[in-house]
Amino acid sequence: MMEGILQGVSTALSSYNIMMVIVGCFAGTFIGMLPGLGPISAIALMIPITYGMEPSSGLILIAGVYYGAIFGGSTSSILINAPGVAGTVASSFDGYPMAKAGHAGKALAIAAYSSFTGGTIAAVFLLIAAPALAQVSLSFQSSDYFALMVLGLTAVAAFAGKGKFLKAAIMTVFGLMLATVGTDSDSGLPRFTFGRLDLIDGISFLLLAMAAFALSEAMMNILDNKEQTQKEIDDLNASIGSLKISRAEIKEMAPTVARSSVLGFFVGVLPGAGATIASFLAYGMERSFASAKEKLKFGKGSVKGLAAPESANNAACSGSFVPLLTLGIPGSGTTAIILGALISYGIQPGPTMYVDNPALFWSVIISMYLGNLVLLVLNLPLIPYIAKLLTLPKKLLLPLIIFFSLIGVYLVTFNNFDIYMMTIFAVIALFIRIIDFPMAPMILGFILGGMMEDNLRRALTISDGSLAFLWERPITFTILIITVILLLMPLLGEVYDKLKKGKA
Amino acid sequence: MTKNTIGSIFFLAFSCFYFLNVFNIKKMPGNQFEVMSASTFPYYIGLAGIIISLLILIFSFVDKDGERITLNYLKTLDFKTTAYFVAAMLFYGFTIRSLGFIISTIIFLIIGFVLLKEKNMKKILLISVGVSVGFYLLLNNVLGVYIDPGMLVEYFVGEES
Numbered sequence: 001m002m003e004g005i006l007q008g009v010s011t012a013l014s015s016y017n018i019m020m021v022i023v024g025c026f027a028g029t030f031i032g033m034l035p036g037l038g039p040i041s042a043i044a045l046m047i048p049i050t051y052g053m054e055p056s057s058g059l060i061l062i063a064g065v066y067y068g069a070i071f072g073g074s075t076s077s078i079l080i081n082a083p084g085v086a087g088t089v090a091s092s093f094d095g096y097p098m099a100k101a102g103h104a105g106k107a108l109a110i111a112a113y114s115s116f117t118g119g120t121i122a123a124v125f126l127l128i129a130a131p132a133l134a135q136v137s138l139s140f141q142s143s144d145y146f147a148l149m150v151l152g153l154t155a156v157a158a159f160a161g162k163g164k165f166l167k168a169a170i171m172t173v174f175g176l177m178l179a180t181v182g183t184d185s186d187s188g189l190p191r192f193t194f195g196r197l198d199l200i201d202g203i204s205f206l207l208l209a210m211a212a213f214a215l216s217e218a219m220m221n222i223l224d225n226k227e228q229t230q231k232e233i234d235d236l237n238a239s240i241g242s243l244k245i246s247r248a249e250i251k252e253m254a255p256t257v258a259r260s261s262v263l264g265f266f267v268g269v270l271p272g273a274g275a276t277i278a279s280f281l282a283y284g285m286e287r288s289f290a291s292a293k294e295k296l297k298f299g300k301g302s303v304k305g306l307a308a309p310e311s312a313n314n315a316a317c318s319g320s321f322v323p324l325l326t327l328g329i330p331g332s333g334t335t336a337i338i339l340g341a342l343i344s345y346g347i348q349p350g351p352t353m354y355v356d357n358p359a360l361f362w363s364v365i366i367s368m369y370l371g372n373l374v375l376l377v378l379n380l381p382l383i384p385y386i387a388k389l390l391t392l393p394k395k396l397l398l399p400l401i402i403f404f405s406l407i408g409v410y411l412v413t414f415n416n417f418d419i420y421m422m423t424i425f426a427v428i429a430l431f432i433r434i435i436d437f438p439m440a441p442m443i444l445g446f447i448l449g450g451m452m453e454d455n456l457r458r459a460l461t462i463s464d465g466s467l468a469f470l471w472e473r474p475i476t477f478t479i480l481i482i483t484v485i486l487l488l489m490p491l492l493g494e495v496y497d498k499l500k501k502g503k504a
Numbered sequence: 505m506t507k508n509t510i511g512s513i514f515f516l517a518f519s520c521f522y523f524l525n526v527f528n529i530k531k532m533p534g535n536q537f538e539v540m541s542a543s544t545f546p547y548y549i550g551l552a553g554i555i556i557s558l559l560i561l562i563f564s565f566v567d568k569d570g571e572r573i574t575l576n577y578l579k580t581l582d583f584k585t586t587a588y589f590v591a592a593m594l595f596y597g598f599t600i601r602s603l604g605f606i607i608s609t610i611i612f613l614i615i616g617f618v619l620l621k622e623k624n625m626k627k628i629l630l631i632s633v634g635v636s637v638g639f640y641l642l643l644n645n646v647l648g649v650y651i652d653p654g655m656l657v658e659y660f661v662g663e664e665s
Contacts, residue, residue: 052647166560167508170515173553177522180549184542189530191542192522222589222620225582396631399616402589403609403635406596411649419597423590430586435511436571453545465539499566 004354008362012370017060020053021367024064025071025374026386032072033390034397038086039069039334040440041214045401047206047341048408055345056360060367062338067119067371070275070313071379072386074111078306079104079387087275087313090283094298094305101301105241106249110303111310112380113245114257118311119372121261122268122318126365129269133326134354140327142458143469147479149452151486152271152329156441158486159270159277163497165490168441171432175442178203179449186457198417205340206412208446210405211422212439216429218401221394223430243380253307256286264312268319271331275313275320282312318368325349325361329448333440336447506570512560519553526550588619604654609636 011017024046031042042065050058073088078095091111098107140148153172160168181192182202193199260282267278286308287298298305323331328350330336342349347357354361379386409418432439463469471477529543564570592615599608613632622628643649 049647052649166556166563167511170512170553170556170560173549173556174515174518176549177519177546177553180546184529186540187532187542189532189542191529191546192525219586219589223581223583223586225580225585393622395617395620395622396627398620399613400631400635402593402616403613406593407609407639410600411643411651414651416597416601419600420594423593423597426593427590431514432511434573434581435507435514437511456545457540460539 004358005362005366007359008364008366011056011359011363012060012366017057017363017367018370020057020061021064021370022374022378024061024066025068025371025379028065028068028070029072029075029375029379029386030068030389031065032069033076033386034072037214037217037401038073039066040209040337040443041217042066042069043334043337043341044206044209044214045404045408047209047337047344048411050341051344051412055342055347055357056363058341058345059338059360059364062341063364063368064371064374066317066334066338067115067314067368067375068379070317071112071115071375074115074310074313075108075383075387076390078107078111080390087279087316088309089276090279090309091306091313093283093309094300094302097299098301098306103241103301105243106245107301107306108383109243109245109380110249110253110306112376113250114253114260114307114310115314116372116376117257118261118264118314119318120369121258121311122265122315123365123369123372125262125265125315126318126322126368129322130326130361130365131354133322134351137327137351138355140351140475141473142455142462143473143476144479145327145329146452146455146459147470147476147483148327148329149448149455151479151483152323152331153441153445153448154483154487155271155331156444158490159274160438160441164438167437171437171439171441172445175445175447176449176452178208178442179446180453185450185454198415198421203421203446204409204412204418205337205443205447206344207409207418207422208425209337209340209443210409211425212429212443215402215405215422215426216433216439218398218405219426219430220433221398223434249303253303256304256307257311259289260286260308260311261315264315265319267312268316269322269331271323271329274332274334275316278312278316278319279309282308314372321364321368325353325364326351328353328451330444333443336440336444340443340447506564506567506572508560508564508567508570510573512557512564515553516557516561519550519557522546523550523554585619589616592616592619601652602654605651606636606640607654609639 027046028039028042031037031045032039043062046061046065050061053061070087074091074095076082077088077092078099081092081096095107095111098104098110157165157168157172179202181199183190183193183200190200263282263285264275264278267281268274283305286304287295290298290304294302294304317334320330320332320335323329324335324339328339328348330339339349347353347360406419406422409422410416412418429439459469460467463472469476470480526543526546529546531541531543532538535541592612595615596608596612599611603611610632613635614628617628617632640651640653643651
């Protein structure tokens, strides 16, 4: 293990990779600050650039973009009350009132220090948890993987939020359906290609991700036709004040940051949960821990109210890498995109990655820590200047975002059919956004679809076509029991709620 | 109609279309001896799609408080500009090979800025030409990705060997 860590350190600390972390953090911060564009879009936009790089450099850049996007989302939450990312919505509850009171600099500093500490604590946890889980998962078989994927997809739907379970479930199935387009990996037979050669290789994950996120988000902005309000521009142009925080404030937020980081990490590890749930849970937890006097400050610029979601969302980001790196199963839309990128580099994450590619495995973990450091040391002091970029009018930004999305996909295949297909998918994604169905479960279903089918086929072949593997192997059975519990809880709740409403 | 009703009808139609097409997947000789054929997985997910979308549809009728898509909401949306943008994207796909990267990108960006009502023509031209030429040079000279500049550029500058 020590050897692997040292290899990882030397890979992550090469001047090129450090530059990648810095570039990733800056690009991510900028994209994450743009309202509507979250980490998934930011990562999707950067993936084509990483194709020419070493996998470790590509992944390090992507990890930097991920952290940068979360940090950028916090910045727009605090400065203009417009979270670019769902995971930073809770940061606006106290961050924006603090900024309004003339302490924007302080709010940004609290967010940065909390994020940094959250990321650091989570990186240490990741350092311990990932190899341990990778060791355990070496004993996993196809049936266990199949069950884990079912659990992952169910969890995404189960954690989608009240009243959204079925919507997330249909989006997952939609993703699974799209994953079956192309040549069947086992028999070599074409499926749903309608005689088109362009579809023989299936739908590219980058094309789908770009169309469903970056492109459709940009088009939603055009459809919404909302320019930045004068108030938002004024907020961005206002002086952010001092970035210093007092010793008393550090003392006040320290226990909050520690608690929220641990909570955030574990929530992040859970499939389907992620930064959004972690930040809300941490906010709620701190509120319930606070004294009656402190409680009154929540929502009006409380230091704890800002520190809690910020540490939790960053810790959750690191936590979400645990199932990805050790099991090869993403637990969120963002890690699904990262998995797609890894597969396109020719790397299959999972327990064998820890054994076969120790340098990559550890360099990613170490670069996460570096990413947090970059955000604190470089991004924070530059935020007043980066924030000014947000005053760029949408009429100039949107065509450029659309151009970069289209050309990013085109450059991979040089096939203009991809541009047509992307446009069609973007229109469908736009429709799905209007009717308010969640998009992340679709990309998760799409990425896991092929692997799920392969593992099911392998498990069935091993058990000679019998489904007995579902209950005969204790690991598979346990995972499936957890899946059933997860599946039934929100479903029953939803049925009960709807029937109650129907009767009333 | 509520958003859920519209969504469920869309996904029901899509799932039915998908499910029907499962039966068009060819079968290999000796398929009956295989534990899982090329159509097994799609068959079950197609079925799952139909069942889930039907459930959403039924619940959308039971739930009277579901969020509705109103005419007033639709009127606030700029469908015209979005449709023009979609056309511009398709046009970009159509021209990127025939006109080449530089010319087609300049045209696409100019159309985009004009559609979003940018009036400063100098700014439009500067950004469009700057981005397309700059990106072309970055791809070819820094990232090592060759992209066809297009016949017009080749005509004026000469074909690169």
